[in-house]
Amino acid sequence: MNIETYRGLCLSKSGVTEEFPFDADTLVFKVMGKIFSIAPLERIPSQVNLKCDPERAIELRETYDGIITPGYHMSKLHWNTLFLEQLPSKLISELVNHSYELVVSKLTKKQKAALKGMI
Template identity: 40%
Template sequence: MDFSSAQKYLLSKNQAVQTFPQDPNVGVYKVCHKMFATLTSGVAFARINLKCDPDLALELRAQYDAVQPGYQMNKKHWNTVIFDGSISDEEIYEMIDHSYNLIVSNLLDHERERLLKNG
């Protein structure tokens, strides 16, 4: 996985938007004003922060050295994935999907209905 592939996939999610609120090297990805990812460039390996079910977060950290507790995030609910080539693109896409779906499932009913209707 590389920065461009991750960015393209994040923006392909239904109504995903990208902003750079604090740093031009850190994109923040939201759906309905709720963050589901950050993507960082300008470092040795690009990295992504993704929301994750706490039990799955621990499993992924045990399985992959490139999955770490969320950098500058709530470490129980967020993982940082480093794009060092040790994790397949398909697995990273699944992690992105999981993060996005967690956020969508916790939206207010009217927000989720509007999102699904426009998807």
Template identity: 45%
Template sequence: MTPERLRAFCLEFNASVEEFPFGPETSVFKVLGKMFALTSLDAQPLTVNLKCDPDDAVRLREEHPAAVVPGWHMNKRHWNTVTVSGVPDKLLRELIEDSYDLVVAGLPRADRLRLDRP
């Protein structure tokens, strides 16, 4: 997945926005003010920090040790850093969607209903 496709995919979700709170080189994708993905789109290799269920995070790290590691500068229990070129595109898309869904699940009920995601 290219940086452009990564950005476009993250922005396909309801109410998702791209912000730059850590400087112009770091894209932070949020839903209603809560981060679900963080990346430096110019980095080589391209990596993305994604929220993950703690049990799934451990499993993914074991299955893809070269491409999935504990989240860099994040809560290592809930976040993974994924090297984009190290996992299949389908898996990467699923991980991004799972991250978005986990963040949405933590939003107040009224916000979840506004997003049509109970």
């Protein structure tokens, strides 16, 4: 999957915005103001950071050794770095959904209600 396809996947989710809060080369995707994905655009090969359940993160790192790694410059417990071009699109889509849902599950009732209204 290339970064443009990845961007479209992230933006297809309800309540998602994209920003460059850190620098001009690091694209950040947020749901209701909370980060669920970070995409450093200048990295080659293309890679992204996604939030992940800690147990699942370990399992993914073992299964996809060297392709899914502990989150670069992130909490190694809760974030993974994925090398986009080396993973099946279906898995990437699943992991984007997982990251998005993890963040949504931590939103306040008010934020969840606002998000539901966007659908």
